[in-house]
Amino acid sequence: MTVLVLAGTIGAGKSSLTEMLAEELNTQAFYESVDDNKVLPLFYENPQKYAFLLQIYFLNKRFDSIKKALSHNNNVLDRSIYEDSLLFHLNADLGRADETEVEVYDDLLQNMLEEIDSLSFKKRPDLLIHVKVSFDKMLERIQKRGRVYEQLDYDPSLYDYYKELNNRYDKWFETFNICPKIQIDGDRYDFVEDPTARTEVLRQIKEKLKEIEGERA
Numbered sequence: 001m002t003v004l005v006l007a008g009t010i011g012a013g014k015s016s017l018t019e020m021l022a023e024e025l026n027t028q029a030f031y032e033s034v035d036d037n038k039v040l041p042l043f044y045e046n047p048q049k050y051a052f053l054l055q056i057y058f059l060n061k062r063f064d065s066i067k068k069a070l071s072h073n074n075n076v077l078d079r080s081i082y083e084d085s086l087l088f089h090l091n092a093d094l095g096r097a098d099e100t101e102v103e104v105y106d107d108l109l110q111n112m113l114e115e116i117d118s119l120s121f122k123k124r125p126d127l128l129i130h131v132k133v134s135f136d137k138m139l140e141r142i143q144k145r146g147r148v149y150e151q152l153d154y155d156p157s158l159y160d161y162y163k164e165l166n167n168r169y170d171k172w173f174e175t176f177n178i179c180p181k182i183q184i185d186g187d188r189y190d191f192v193e194d195p196t197a198r199t200e201v202l203r204q205i206k207e208k209l210k211e212i213e214g215e216r217a
């Protein structure tokens with residue numbers, strides 16, 4: 001059983017790489033709930049009111065995906081549960097959740113992580129793949145994808161939110177130590193449009209997987 005999880009800021013390319021990996025490795029892909037997510041547009045309209053609800057929504061969906069993923073042999077998830085806390089705490093630091101909400105959330109997340117550990121012999125992913133992009137590239141990709149509520153002309157204050165989120169991701173990845181990890185340079189490799197870049201990115205990931213297997217043997 002091989003479990004891969006993608007990580008990275010908004011618009012980094014997680015879903016795109018998830019699709020490519022699932023095809024290349026012949027595994028099942030699990031995507032974050034976005035188009036069918038009733039809370040996400042409400043959050044962007046009024047983050048103060050909906051930050052906590054959105055976080056609970058995502059956590060619940062994430063838990064669901066992980067349970068489903070664990071019933072398949074090989075799978076790839078387009079965002080890790082380990083990033084949820086980063087996103088929530090950024091919102092809490094911006095005053096969008098109060099102390100009690102932070103406490104309830106942290107407890108619930110801890111509880112769920114323990115539950116996941118008890119669900120399967122596979123306690124941790126085999127590899128976390130962080131797609132790192134610069135702030136400028138992040139804005140470019142968000143614009144390219146074009147979800148209305150994520151655009152800066154919908155809410156100019158998103159500029160600061162995105163900038164801080166991107167900064168926090170870099171620190172988060174440096175200290176992440178739950179499972180083996182690899183960083184993919186999403187600025188350098190246009191793996192969506194350029195087949196050579198795609199091949200190179202897949203090569204880097206497969207090489208890392210081999211290295212991990214070798215260490216285990």
Ligand SMILES: Nc1ncnc2c1ncn2[C@@H]1O[C@H](COP(=O)(O)OP(=O)(O)OP(=O)(O)O)[C@@H](O)[C@H]1O
Nearest residue numbers: 010011012013014015016141144145189190191192
């Ligand atoms: N390496 C890349 N090269 C060129 N375009 C890319 C690359 N990665 C992503 N894109 C494009 O950027 C946009 C965002 O990509 P994607 O939806 O995969 O990001 P994501 O990390 O899953 O975002 P989110 O977490 O917000 O759902 C899409 O339009 C995609 O085609």
Ligand SMILES: Nc1nc(=O)c2ncn([C@H]3C[C@H](O)[C@@H](CO)O3)c2[nH]1
Nearest residue numbers: 010032034054055058084087088150
């Ligand atoms: N606040 C907040 N907390 C999360 O855990 C979280 N996970 C994803 N998202 C937002 C980012 C993209 O707009 C969109 C797709 O990733 O959903 C989140 N937003």
